[in-house]
Amino acid sequence: MATAPGHLLGQIIGNVMEEALKPVLQDVAGRHDLYLDSKGPRPGVRPGTLVTWTDDLGNSHDLDFVLERGGSPRKAGNPAAFIEAAWRRYTKHSRAKAQEIQGAVLPVLAKWNNVKPTPAAVVAGQWSAPSLQQMRSSGFVVLHLQFPTTAKVFRDAGIDIEGLGEGTPDDFWQEQCDAYTNKSYAEKRELATALRTAHADEFREFVAELECRVVRSIDYVVVTPLHGNGTQYASVRDAIQGVRSYSCGVEAAPFLRFEIRIAYTNGDVIQATFGTLADAVGFLDTFV
The missing domain is CATH 3.40.1350.10 (Trna Endonuclease; Chain: A, domain 1)
Structure with missing residues (x-):
């Protein structure tokens, strides 16, 4: 037509x-x-x-x-x-x-x-x-x-x-x-x-x-590796007790994930979570 x-x-x-x-x-x-x-x-x-x-x-x-x-x-x-x-x-x-x-x-x-x-x-x-x-x-x-x-x-x-x-x-x-x-x-x-x-x-x-x-430039990057298994509590009081009794020592705990936070000079913030080192590096590579 x-x-x-x-x-x-x-x-x-x-x-x-x-x-x-x-x-x-x-x-x-x-x-x-x-x-x-x-x-x-x-x-x-x-x-x-x-x-x-x-x-x-x-x-x-x-x-x-x-x-x-x-x-x-x-x-x-x-x-x-x-x-x-x-x-x-x-x-x-x-x-x-x-x-x-x-x-x-x-x-x-x-x-x-x-x-x-x-x-x-x-x-x-x-x-x-x-x-x-x-x-x-x-x-x-x-x-x-x-x-x-x-x-x-x-x-x-x-x-x-x-x-x-x-x-x-x-x-x-x-x-x-x-x-x-x-x-x-x-x-x-x-x-x-x-x-x-x-x-x-x-x-x-x-x-x-x-x-x-x-137009923006990166102000800083925060990479937080998280270790340890999560614990589920039935109440807030139980959670408080769990936090108080948690050991913050350096003993080994299983790796969970990387949490990445990229802050820009214009106020933008990008946050991402990755379960493997390769994925975390691959993500960061896109900003190089």
């Missing part, structure tokens, strides 16, 4: 947004020793060209951008930020789109909670205040590119993304799609640059907030 012209124009706008956003994120990555993963081949790391991550249930989620710590073109790193870009023409659809973004990012975020990645969304068009707040309340860093400014950038490039309201005929939207398709590669790049320039202040605020969440 052919894609409706109005929907196709939305995809075009989304692509322009991604092209406008990518250099901004690449600059963040370059300045803070991060790797930016975006659509395109990445042999040895993932099949295909989509940025696909899985959640704890094995479900796949296609994302727009991921900032990684310790990543490279041929090596997957730990996620530092998951970033989605989205366009909405009418506010009445924005709540559903916000939920769609959350549905793509939050399950993957939960899987990688041990390294505390940051969720972020760059949205353009008409979004209701509750839909934006919905994402922020879930921990997202949100950049909203206001519709009037975005529409002017496209209008200056000969593309009308405002139309005549919800009753705009498909023929009109098709003309706008054709106007973009007929542009040269250089002209399409210029449109993305113009969009980024028109929203320069908003992009600066977004980057500042994103860096506050993502």
Whole structure:
């Protein structure tokens, strides 16, 4: 089935947004020793060209951008930020789109909670205040590119993304799609640059907030090896008596686990528990 012209124009706008956003994120990555993963081949790391991550249930989620710590073109790193870009023409659809973004990012975020990645969304068009707040309340860093400014950038490039309201005929939207398709590669790049320039202040605020969440260094690491078998007590009084009678000497006791606590300079804390030395070292290796 052919894609409706109005929907196709939305995809075009989304692509322009991604092209406008990518250099901004690449600059963040370059300045803070991060790797930016975006659509395109990445042999040895993932099949295909989509940025696909899985959640704890094995479900796949296609994302727009991921900032990684310790990543490279041929090596997957730990996620530092998951970033989605989205366009909405009418506010009445924005709540559903916000939920769609959350549905793509939050399950993957939960899987990688041990390294505390940051969720972020760059949205353009008409979004209701509750839909934006919905994402922020879930921990997202949100950049909203206001519709009037975005529409002017496209209008200056000969593309009308405002139309005549919800009753705009498909023929009109098709003309706008054709106007973009007929542009040269250089002209399409210029449109993305113009969009980024028109929203320069908003992009600066977004980057500042994103860096506050993502850029961090380890303050200290605590590794606690635990030994001895646990004892179950029927009451608090019995537990108190057990603690009082416990010997804290150096006699041998069976090893139980390693408890690791990593504290960062920005206040983030990562805690993990491992039953073997190899797993504990493997975990710590991901932060080297």
